[in-house]
Amino acid sequence: MPKLEKMSSEEHVNISKKMFYGGFAFLPLLWLVNFLYFFRTSREATAPKALKKYIYLSLGGCMVWFVLLTTWYGLFVNRRSAWGQTADRITVVIPKGL
Known part of the structure:
Protein backbone atom coordinates (compact mmCIF):
# COMPACT_ATOMS: atom_id res chain seq x y z
CA MET A 1 0.00 0.00 0.00
CA PRO A 2 1.19 3.53 -0.66
CA LYS A 3 2.31 5.87 2.06
CA LEU A 4 -0.61 7.48 3.88
CA GLU A 5 1.00 10.91 3.82
CA LYS A 6 0.97 10.94 0.00
CA MET A 7 -2.75 10.17 -0.31
CA SER A 8 -5.66 12.54 -0.05
CA SER A 9 -8.47 12.21 2.50
CA GLU A 10 -10.82 10.96 -0.21
CA GLU A 11 -8.40 8.16 -1.05
CA HIS A 12 -8.16 7.21 2.64
CA VAL A 13 -11.93 6.93 2.87
CA ASN A 14 -12.16 5.02 -0.42
CA ILE A 15 -9.56 2.41 0.61
CA SER A 16 -11.01 2.07 4.10
CA LYS A 17 -14.49 1.60 2.66
CA LYS A 18 -13.28 -1.12 0.30
CA MET A 19 -11.48 -2.91 3.14
CA PHE A 20 -14.58 -2.67 5.32
CA TYR A 21 -16.85 -4.21 2.71
CA GLY A 22 -14.18 -6.78 1.86
CA GLY A 23 -14.32 -8.00 5.45
CA PHE A 24 -17.87 -9.21 4.87
CA ALA A 25 -16.45 -11.91 2.57
CA PHE A 26 -15.53 -13.89 5.72
CA LEU A 27 -12.25 -11.99 6.06
CA PRO A 28 -12.28 -10.63 9.61
CA LEU A 29 -8.52 -10.17 9.47
CA LEU A 30 -9.05 -7.54 6.77
CA TRP A 31 -11.14 -5.57 9.26
CA LEU A 32 -8.30 -5.70 11.77
CA VAL A 33 -5.79 -4.57 9.14
CA ASN A 34 -8.13 -1.71 8.16
CA PHE A 35 -8.32 -0.52 11.76
CA LEU A 36 -4.58 -0.78 12.40
CA TYR A 37 -3.59 0.81 9.09
CA PHE A 38 -5.79 3.89 9.41
CA PHE A 39 -5.88 4.37 13.20
CA ARG A 40 -3.21 7.09 13.35
CA THR A 41 -4.70 8.90 10.38
CA SER A 42 -8.14 8.89 11.99
CA ARG A 43 -6.76 10.52 15.15
CA GLU A 44 -5.69 13.65 13.26
CA ALA A 45 -7.86 16.74 13.56
CA THR A 46 -8.41 16.89 9.80
CA ALA A 47 -9.53 13.27 9.46
CA PRO A 48 -12.92 12.85 7.75
CA LYS A 49 -15.78 11.41 9.79
CA ALA A 50 -16.41 8.73 7.16
CA LEU A 51 -12.90 7.35 7.74
CA LYS A 52 -13.53 7.10 11.48
CA LYS A 53 -16.86 5.41 10.81
CA TYR A 54 -15.34 2.71 8.61
CA ILE A 55 -12.38 1.92 10.83
CA TYR A 56 -14.44 1.68 14.01
CA LEU A 57 -17.06 -0.45 12.27
CA SER A 58 -14.20 -2.66 11.08
CA LEU A 59 -12.93 -2.98 14.65
CA TRP A 72 -17.57 -22.05 18.65
CA TYR A 73 -14.10 -23.40 19.43
CA GLY A 74 -14.88 -23.69 23.14
CA LEU A 75 -18.16 -25.47 22.49
CA PHE A 76 -16.65 -27.84 19.96
CA VAL A 77 -13.68 -28.79 22.13
CA ASN A 78 -15.81 -29.38 25.23
CA ARG A 79 -18.80 -31.12 23.59
CA ARG A 80 -17.24 -32.97 20.67
CA SER A 81 -17.46 -36.43 22.19
CA ALA A 82 -21.11 -35.92 23.18
CA TRP A 83 -22.05 -34.99 19.61
CA GLY A 84 -21.02 -38.43 18.29
CA GLN A 85 -21.26 -38.96 14.52
CA THR A 86 -22.13 -35.33 13.81
CA ALA A 87 -18.86 -34.12 15.31
CA ASP A 88 -16.93 -36.81 13.44
CA ARG A 89 -18.37 -35.62 10.14
CA ILE A 90 -17.28 -32.01 10.63
CA THR A 91 -13.83 -32.88 12.01
CA VAL A 92 -10.90 -32.87 9.63
CA VAL A 93 -8.53 -35.70 10.46
CA ILE A 94 -5.38 -36.04 8.42
CA PRO A 95 -4.28 -39.70 8.34
CA LYS A 96 -0.66 -40.38 9.17
CA GLY A 97 1.51 -41.96 6.50
CA LEU A 98 3.41 -45.20 6.77
Whole structure:
Protein backbone atom coordinates (compact mmCIF):
# COMPACT_ATOMS: atom_id res chain seq x y z
CA MET A 1 0.00 0.00 0.00
CA PRO A 2 1.19 3.53 -0.66
CA LYS A 3 2.31 5.87 2.06
CA LEU A 4 -0.61 7.48 3.88
CA GLU A 5 1.00 10.91 3.82
CA LYS A 6 0.97 10.94 0.00
CA MET A 7 -2.75 10.17 -0.31
CA SER A 8 -5.66 12.54 -0.05
CA SER A 9 -8.47 12.21 2.50
CA GLU A 10 -10.82 10.96 -0.21
CA GLU A 11 -8.40 8.16 -1.05
CA HIS A 12 -8.16 7.21 2.64
CA VAL A 13 -11.93 6.93 2.87
CA ASN A 14 -12.16 5.02 -0.42
CA ILE A 15 -9.56 2.41 0.61
CA SER A 16 -11.01 2.07 4.10
CA LYS A 17 -14.49 1.60 2.66
CA LYS A 18 -13.28 -1.12 0.30
CA MET A 19 -11.48 -2.91 3.14
CA PHE A 20 -14.58 -2.67 5.32
CA TYR A 21 -16.85 -4.21 2.71
CA GLY A 22 -14.18 -6.78 1.86
CA GLY A 23 -14.32 -8.00 5.45
CA PHE A 24 -17.87 -9.21 4.87
CA ALA A 25 -16.45 -11.91 2.57
CA PHE A 26 -15.53 -13.89 5.72
CA LEU A 27 -12.25 -11.99 6.06
CA PRO A 28 -12.28 -10.63 9.61
CA LEU A 29 -8.52 -10.17 9.47
CA LEU A 30 -9.05 -7.54 6.77
CA TRP A 31 -11.14 -5.57 9.26
CA LEU A 32 -8.30 -5.70 11.77
CA VAL A 33 -5.79 -4.57 9.14
CA ASN A 34 -8.13 -1.71 8.16
CA PHE A 35 -8.32 -0.52 11.76
CA LEU A 36 -4.58 -0.78 12.40
CA TYR A 37 -3.59 0.81 9.09
CA PHE A 38 -5.79 3.89 9.41
CA PHE A 39 -5.88 4.37 13.20
CA ARG A 40 -3.21 7.09 13.35
CA THR A 41 -4.70 8.90 10.38
CA SER A 42 -8.14 8.89 11.99
CA ARG A 43 -6.76 10.52 15.15
CA GLU A 44 -5.69 13.65 13.26
CA ALA A 45 -7.86 16.74 13.56
CA THR A 46 -8.41 16.89 9.80
CA ALA A 47 -9.53 13.27 9.46
CA PRO A 48 -12.92 12.85 7.75
CA LYS A 49 -15.78 11.41 9.79
CA ALA A 50 -16.41 8.73 7.16
CA LEU A 51 -12.90 7.35 7.74
CA LYS A 52 -13.53 7.10 11.48
CA LYS A 53 -16.86 5.41 10.81
CA TYR A 54 -15.34 2.71 8.61
CA ILE A 55 -12.38 1.92 10.83
CA TYR A 56 -14.44 1.68 14.01
CA LEU A 57 -17.06 -0.45 12.27
CA SER A 58 -14.20 -2.66 11.08
CA LEU A 59 -12.93 -2.98 14.65
CA GLY A 60 -16.41 -3.88 15.85
CA GLY A 61 -16.85 -6.49 13.12
CA CYS A 62 -13.48 -8.03 13.95
CA MET A 63 -14.38 -8.24 17.63
CA VAL A 64 -17.74 -9.88 16.85
CA TRP A 65 -15.98 -12.47 14.67
CA PHE A 66 -13.43 -13.12 17.41
CA VAL A 67 -16.16 -13.73 19.99
CA LEU A 68 -18.11 -16.01 17.65
CA LEU A 69 -15.09 -18.07 16.65
CA THR A 70 -13.78 -18.50 20.19
CA THR A 71 -17.26 -19.46 21.41
CA TRP A 72 -17.57 -22.05 18.65
CA TYR A 73 -14.10 -23.40 19.43
CA GLY A 74 -14.88 -23.69 23.14
CA LEU A 75 -18.16 -25.47 22.49
CA PHE A 76 -16.65 -27.84 19.96
CA VAL A 77 -13.68 -28.79 22.13
CA ASN A 78 -15.81 -29.38 25.23
CA ARG A 79 -18.80 -31.12 23.59
CA ARG A 80 -17.24 -32.97 20.67
CA SER A 81 -17.46 -36.43 22.19
CA ALA A 82 -21.11 -35.92 23.18
CA TRP A 83 -22.05 -34.99 19.61
CA GLY A 84 -21.02 -38.43 18.29
CA GLN A 85 -21.26 -38.96 14.52
CA THR A 86 -22.13 -35.33 13.81
CA ALA A 87 -18.86 -34.12 15.31
CA ASP A 88 -16.93 -36.81 13.44
CA ARG A 89 -18.37 -35.62 10.14
CA ILE A 90 -17.28 -32.01 10.63
CA THR A 91 -13.83 -32.88 12.01
CA VAL A 92 -10.90 -32.87 9.63
CA VAL A 93 -8.53 -35.70 10.46
CA ILE A 94 -5.38 -36.04 8.42
CA PRO A 95 -4.28 -39.70 8.34
CA LYS A 96 -0.66 -40.38 9.17
CA GLY A 97 1.51 -41.96 6.50
CA LEU A 98 3.41 -45.20 6.77
